[in-house]
Amino acid sequence: MVNWKETPQLPKAEGRIEAIDLARGIAIGLMIVSHSVSGLVGIRNVPDWGMVPVHFLTKFSSSLFILVFGIALAVAFLSHTQTDGWPKRRLKLWLRALEVWFWYKALVIIEMLPFSAPADIVNTLLYGRFAIWVEILGFYAIALLWVPLILPLWARAPLWSRLAVIAGLAGLAAWLQGFTFGGNDILKAFLVDHQDHYAWGQISRAPLILIGLLIGEALLRCYFTPPLRRRLVLVLLGIGALMIAAFYGVAFTEGDAYAAMLAVANNAGKHPPGLEFMLFSVGGALVLLGLALAGGALAAKTLLPLTVVGSDALKAFIFHIVMIFLVLRFLLQGEGMYTYPQALGIGGVLILGAAFWIWLTRWISAHR
Structure with missing residues (x-):
């Protein structure tokens, strides 16, 4: 029986939940494959x-990444919001925001070097426009500024109000799409996405973060008790499957399922979020998350490169952007030199390379 007045119940994790790293690593792996192809x-x-199917399936990546962001916040921080140590942990999140923002700006330069004039790069750095491939990092930098402010409120809020906030933000984002924001397209892109920019709107993506917080709470309560974990996995798989089925239901209603799949593969409905894209992307993300949790520590060890990549998402992101845009595209002038199968192979190599780079840097730090 659901208790709608219940506030978050957050027992401490019994060690690191490697399945979260695996889920994040899957999201980054799909992103690396997508960026390798689109960039080269x-x-x-x-x-x-x-x-279809390759780039159609990579659309799970962004939603899975944002969901896991919320899950990780719940697991690592939410239970501490009512303790004396919270100000220190909040400061840690804000310092992380500055670190992510620094790398976001540095990677904007690296992304744009192969094909942009210096004036265009400076304009982008000053938020006169947006880049493409690194904008998800800019989204996280901003989100890490406001999320710590709401975590203490979230930790005290009853379930009904948390669900109402998620629904309210989704409705607000859809309503604000009709506003011009005084012709300020950059502000609109920041808040609710804009079709001419590849930025991720804070309001339009906030519901996914908050859903991640809810899943993170459930994960802490269920993961270390096998029957409860199986129940959580079945719920995630079931909801995800229903959302994907709903996507195909809409597609068949419109008369051409393949055309709908091709549209999603081409990012139709990604910026701003559209119904069909989000049904497919979030549904697939929930399925992948459920599978990662079902596999647990065994799956995390079996797919160790993805788990390592997911354990340090920022370092993996930096590695693949530097390799694709600075090394392959700028220094080696590789744009247009690769076939599609070769680009897919490069994506796979970069996943392994990112995992090795993370392991190597940790090994060096441990042996200093």
Whole structure:
């Protein structure tokens, strides 16, 4: 029986939950594959068999990444919001925001070097426009500023009010899409996405973060008790499957399921979020999350490179952007030199390379 007045119940984790790292690593792995192809080949040059299913399935990445962001916040921070140590942990999150923001700006330069004039790069650094491939990092830098402010309120709020906030923010984001914001497209992109910019709106993506907080709370209560964990996994798999089925239901209603799949593969409905894209992306993310939790520590060890990548998402993100845009595209002038299968292979190598780089830096730090 659901207790709608219940506030978060957060027992301490019995050690690191490696399944969270695995889920995050899957999200980053899909992102690396997508960026390798779009950065080196270009979406327009991808063959049809590459768009569907390969790039169709990579659309799980962004939603899974944001959900896991919320889950990790719940697991690592939410239970501490009512303790004397919270100000120190909140400061840690804000310092992390500055670190992510620094790397976001540095990677903007690296992304734009191969094809942009210095004036365009400076304009982007000053928020006169947005980049493309590194904008998800800019989203996290801003989110890490406001999320610590709401965590203490979230930890005291009854379940009904938390669900109402999620629904309210989703409705507000959809309503604000009709506003021009005085012609300030940059502000609109910051808040609720804009079709001409690849930025991630804080309001439009906030519901996913908050859903991640709810899942994180459930994860802490269920993960270390096998029957409860199985129940949580079945709920995630069931909801995810229903959302994907709903996507296909809408697609068949409109008369051409393949066209709908191709549209999602081409990012239709990603900025700003559209119904079909979000049904498929979030549904797939929940399925992948459920599978990662079902596999637990065994799956995390079996897919160790992805788990390592997920254990340090920022370092993995930096590695793949530097390799694709600074090394392959700028220094080696590799744009257009690779076939689609080669770009997919490069994506796989970069996942392994990112895992090795994370391991190597940790080994060096441990042996200083």
